[in-house]
Amino acid sequence: MIRLLKYKYHIAFLVFLSGLYGISLEVIRAFNSSNFGEFILVTSFYFTTQTNLFLTITSLFFILKLHNKSWYKYLIFITLVNVLVTAIIFHILLAPYMENIELIQHVLHTVNPLLFIIFYFLFYEQVLPIKKFWICLIYPVVFLISVYLIIEPFYGDLMVITMPDFNSARYVYPFLDPETYSREWLGLWSFIFVIIAPFIAIISFISMWLKHKIDTKFIFINNKKA
DSSP states (O other), X not given: OHHHHTTHHHHHHHHHHHHHHHHHHHXXXXXXXXXXXXXXXXXXXXXXXXXHHHHHHHHHHHHTTOTTSTTHHHHXXXXXXXXXXXXXXXXXXXXXXXXXXXXXXXXXXXXXXXXXXXXXXXXXXXXXXXXXXXXXGHHHHHHHXXXXXXXXXXXXXXXXXXXXXXXXXXXXXXXXXXXXXXXXXXXXXXXXXXXXXXXXXXXXXXXXXXXXXXXXHXXXXXXXXX
Protein backbone atom coordinates (compact mmCIF):
# COMPACT_ATOMS: atom_id res chain seq x y z
CA MET A 1 0.00 0.00 0.00
CA ILE A 2 2.87 2.36 0.85
CA ARG A 3 4.38 1.71 -2.58
CA LEU A 4 1.04 2.44 -4.18
CA LEU A 5 0.45 5.62 -2.18
CA LYS A 6 3.57 7.29 -3.50
CA TYR A 7 1.79 7.42 -6.87
CA LYS A 8 -1.45 8.87 -5.48
CA TYR A 9 -0.95 12.32 -7.00
CA HIS A 10 -0.11 10.77 -10.37
CA ILE A 11 -3.35 8.77 -10.31
CA ALA A 12 -5.33 11.81 -9.16
CA PHE A 13 -3.88 13.76 -12.09
CA LEU A 14 -4.86 10.94 -14.47
CA VAL A 15 -8.44 11.04 -13.13
CA PHE A 16 -8.45 14.82 -13.49
CA LEU A 17 -7.25 14.67 -17.11
CA SER A 18 -9.76 11.96 -17.98
CA GLY A 19 -12.53 14.00 -16.36
CA LEU A 20 -11.51 17.06 -18.37
CA TYR A 21 -11.48 14.93 -21.50
CA GLY A 22 -15.03 13.73 -20.88
CA ILE A 23 -16.26 17.27 -20.24
CA SER A 24 -14.41 18.49 -23.35
CA LEU A 25 -16.22 15.88 -25.43
CA GLU A 26 -19.52 17.25 -24.16
CA VAL A 27 -18.49 20.81 -25.03
CA ILE A 28 -17.42 19.72 -28.52
CA ARG A 29 -20.76 17.96 -29.00
CA ALA A 30 -22.51 21.17 -27.97
CA PHE A 31 -20.52 23.13 -30.56
CA ASN A 32 -21.85 20.77 -33.23
CA SER A 33 -25.45 21.47 -32.22
CA SER A 34 -27.61 24.25 -33.63
CA ASN A 35 -27.61 26.18 -30.34
CA PHE A 36 -24.49 25.88 -28.19
CA GLY A 37 -25.87 27.68 -25.12
CA GLU A 38 -29.09 25.68 -24.89
CA PHE A 39 -27.30 22.38 -25.49
CA ILE A 40 -24.75 23.10 -22.73
CA LEU A 41 -27.54 24.06 -20.34
CA VAL A 42 -29.51 20.90 -21.08
CA THR A 43 -26.38 18.75 -20.84
CA SER A 44 -25.70 20.13 -17.36
CA PHE A 45 -29.01 18.68 -16.15
CA TYR A 46 -27.82 15.09 -16.59
CA PHE A 47 -26.65 13.16 -13.56
CA THR A 48 -23.80 11.80 -15.67
CA THR A 49 -22.50 15.28 -16.49
CA GLN A 50 -22.73 16.37 -12.87
CA THR A 51 -20.96 13.21 -11.72
CA ASN A 52 -18.08 13.75 -14.15
CA LEU A 53 -17.80 17.34 -12.97
CA PHE A 54 -17.67 16.06 -9.41
CA LEU A 55 -14.90 13.57 -10.10
CA THR A 56 -12.91 16.20 -12.01
CA ILE A 57 -13.22 18.75 -9.20
CA THR A 58 -12.60 16.15 -6.49
CA SER A 59 -9.40 14.95 -8.14
CA LEU A 60 -8.30 18.57 -8.65
CA PHE A 61 -8.80 19.28 -4.94
CA PHE A 62 -6.68 16.22 -4.18
CA ILE A 63 -3.91 17.47 -6.48
CA LEU A 64 -4.08 20.84 -4.70
CA LYS A 65 -3.60 18.93 -1.41
CA LEU A 66 -7.00 19.84 -0.01
CA HIS A 67 -7.80 16.19 0.73
CA ASN A 68 -6.87 16.61 4.40
CA LYS A 69 -9.74 19.05 4.93
CA SER A 70 -12.56 17.63 7.06
CA TRP A 71 -15.16 18.13 4.31
CA TYR A 72 -13.16 16.32 1.65
CA LYS A 73 -13.88 12.80 2.87
CA TYR A 74 -17.60 13.50 2.47
CA LEU A 75 -17.17 15.00 -0.99
CA ILE A 76 -15.07 12.13 -2.31
CA PHE A 77 -17.43 9.48 -0.92
CA ILE A 78 -20.51 11.15 -2.39
CA THR A 79 -18.62 11.35 -5.69
CA LEU A 80 -17.73 7.65 -5.48
CA VAL A 81 -21.34 6.59 -4.99
CA ASN A 82 -22.49 8.92 -7.80
CA VAL A 83 -19.85 7.35 -10.04
CA LEU A 84 -21.00 3.83 -9.19
CA VAL A 85 -24.66 4.73 -9.72
CA THR A 86 -23.85 6.41 -13.05
CA ALA A 87 -21.93 3.42 -14.37
CA ILE A 88 -24.31 0.72 -13.14
CA ILE A 89 -27.56 2.42 -14.20
CA PHE A 90 -26.16 3.30 -17.63
CA HIS A 91 -25.02 -0.25 -18.36
CA ILE A 92 -28.18 -1.86 -16.98
CA LEU A 93 -31.05 0.54 -17.79
CA LEU A 94 -29.81 2.63 -20.72
CA ALA A 95 -27.06 0.98 -22.79
CA PRO A 96 -29.12 -2.11 -23.74
CA TYR A 97 -31.65 0.18 -25.48
CA MET A 98 -29.11 2.32 -27.32
CA GLU A 99 -28.44 1.44 -30.96
CA ASN A 100 -25.00 3.03 -30.99
CA ILE A 101 -22.77 3.79 -28.00
CA GLU A 102 -20.30 6.50 -28.94
CA LEU A 103 -16.87 7.31 -27.52
CA ILE A 104 -18.28 10.01 -25.25
CA GLN A 105 -20.60 7.47 -23.62
CA HIS A 106 -17.74 5.06 -22.96
CA VAL A 107 -15.62 7.83 -21.43
CA LEU A 108 -18.36 9.30 -19.21
CA HIS A 109 -19.97 6.04 -18.10
CA THR A 110 -17.13 3.51 -18.10
CA VAL A 111 -13.58 4.89 -18.30
CA ASN A 112 -13.93 7.79 -15.86
CA PRO A 113 -15.93 5.82 -13.29
CA LEU A 114 -13.41 2.97 -13.41
CA LEU A 115 -10.45 5.32 -12.92
CA PHE A 116 -12.15 7.06 -10.01
CA ILE A 117 -13.03 3.76 -8.33
CA ILE A 118 -9.38 2.65 -8.54
CA PHE A 119 -8.26 6.04 -7.21
CA TYR A 120 -10.65 5.94 -4.24
CA PHE A 121 -10.05 2.38 -3.10
CA LEU A 122 -6.30 2.16 -3.63
CA PHE A 123 -4.92 5.70 -3.41
CA TYR A 124 -7.16 7.61 -1.02
CA GLU A 125 -6.33 7.04 2.65
CA GLN A 126 -9.22 8.45 4.70
CA VAL A 127 -12.52 6.66 5.16
CA LEU A 128 -15.87 7.51 6.71
CA PRO A 129 -17.37 5.34 9.48
CA ILE A 130 -19.80 2.78 8.08
CA LYS A 131 -22.69 4.23 10.12
CA LYS A 132 -22.59 7.29 7.85
CA PHE A 133 -23.39 5.33 4.69
CA TRP A 134 -26.68 7.28 4.39
CA ILE A 135 -24.76 10.42 3.35
CA CYS A 136 -24.69 9.09 -0.21
CA LEU A 137 -28.46 9.64 -0.48
CA ILE A 138 -28.21 13.41 -0.11
CA TYR A 139 -27.14 14.19 -3.66
CA PRO A 140 -29.59 11.82 -5.44
CA VAL A 141 -32.42 13.35 -3.40
CA VAL A 142 -31.35 16.86 -4.42
CA PHE A 143 -31.15 15.71 -8.03
CA LEU A 144 -34.65 14.19 -7.96
CA ILE A 145 -36.11 17.32 -6.38
CA SER A 146 -34.49 19.45 -9.09
CA VAL A 147 -35.95 17.23 -11.83
CA TYR A 148 -39.55 17.56 -10.65
CA LEU A 149 -39.51 21.08 -9.24
CA ILE A 150 -37.12 22.89 -11.61
CA ILE A 151 -36.02 20.99 -14.73
CA GLU A 152 -39.33 19.50 -15.91
CA PRO A 153 -41.57 22.51 -15.08
CA PHE A 154 -39.26 25.22 -16.41
CA TYR A 155 -37.01 23.48 -18.95
CA GLY A 156 -39.07 20.45 -20.01
CA ASP A 157 -39.98 21.85 -23.43
CA LEU A 158 -36.38 22.90 -24.03
CA MET A 159 -35.20 19.41 -23.13
CA VAL A 160 -37.58 17.88 -25.68
CA ILE A 161 -36.52 20.31 -28.42
CA THR A 162 -32.80 19.94 -27.68
CA MET A 163 -32.82 16.16 -27.22
CA PRO A 164 -35.52 15.00 -29.69
CA ASP A 165 -34.05 11.50 -29.97
CA PHE A 166 -34.16 10.89 -26.21
CA ASN A 167 -37.24 9.17 -24.80
CA SER A 168 -38.88 11.11 -21.95
CA ALA A 169 -36.33 13.90 -22.41
CA ARG A 170 -38.32 16.37 -20.32
CA TYR A 171 -37.69 14.21 -17.23
CA VAL A 172 -34.00 13.81 -18.11
CA TYR A 173 -34.15 9.99 -17.98
CA PRO A 174 -36.92 7.59 -19.10
CA PHE A 175 -37.09 5.86 -15.71
CA LEU A 176 -37.92 9.23 -14.08
CA ASP A 177 -40.92 9.81 -16.34
CA PRO A 178 -44.18 8.76 -14.62
CA GLU A 179 -45.72 7.95 -18.01
CA THR A 180 -43.17 5.17 -18.39
CA TYR A 181 -45.03 3.18 -15.74
CA SER A 182 -48.47 1.61 -16.07
CA ARG A 183 -49.53 3.15 -12.75
CA GLU A 184 -47.77 6.42 -13.58
CA TRP A 185 -46.79 8.38 -10.43
CA LEU A 186 -47.49 5.46 -8.10
CA GLY A 187 -45.30 3.24 -10.24
CA LEU A 188 -42.59 5.90 -10.38
CA TRP A 189 -42.42 6.45 -6.63
CA SER A 190 -42.49 2.69 -6.07
CA PHE A 191 -39.51 2.35 -8.39
CA ILE A 192 -37.62 5.17 -6.66
CA PHE A 193 -38.30 4.20 -3.03
CA VAL A 194 -38.45 0.42 -3.37
CA ILE A 195 -35.65 -0.10 -5.89
CA ILE A 196 -33.44 2.95 -6.50
CA ALA A 197 -33.09 4.31 -2.94
CA PRO A 198 -32.29 0.91 -1.36
CA PHE A 199 -29.99 0.16 -4.29
CA ILE A 200 -27.97 3.34 -3.67
CA ALA A 201 -27.92 2.71 0.09
CA ILE A 202 -26.65 -0.84 -0.45
CA ILE A 203 -23.95 0.36 -2.85
CA SER A 204 -22.91 2.93 -0.26
CA PHE A 205 -22.78 0.41 2.59
CA ILE A 206 -20.81 -2.14 0.54
CA SER A 207 -18.39 0.54 -0.65
CA MET A 208 -17.68 1.70 2.90
CA TRP A 209 -17.31 -1.88 4.14
CA LEU A 210 -14.97 -2.75 1.27
CA LYS A 211 -12.88 0.39 1.83
CA HIS A 212 -12.48 -0.48 5.51
CA LYS A 213 -11.47 -4.04 4.61
CA ILE A 214 -8.93 -2.92 2.03
CA ASP A 215 -7.38 -0.31 4.29
CA THR A 216 -7.29 -2.66 7.31
CA LYS A 217 -5.65 -5.41 5.27
CA PHE A 218 -2.94 -3.14 3.88
CA ILE A 219 -2.29 -1.52 7.28
CA PHE A 220 -1.92 -4.98 8.83
CA ILE A 221 0.51 -6.08 6.12
CA ASN A 222 2.56 -2.90 6.45
CA ASN A 223 2.69 -3.15 10.26
CA LYS A 224 3.74 -6.79 10.02
CA LYS A 225 6.56 -5.93 7.62
CA ALA A 226 7.69 -3.07 9.86
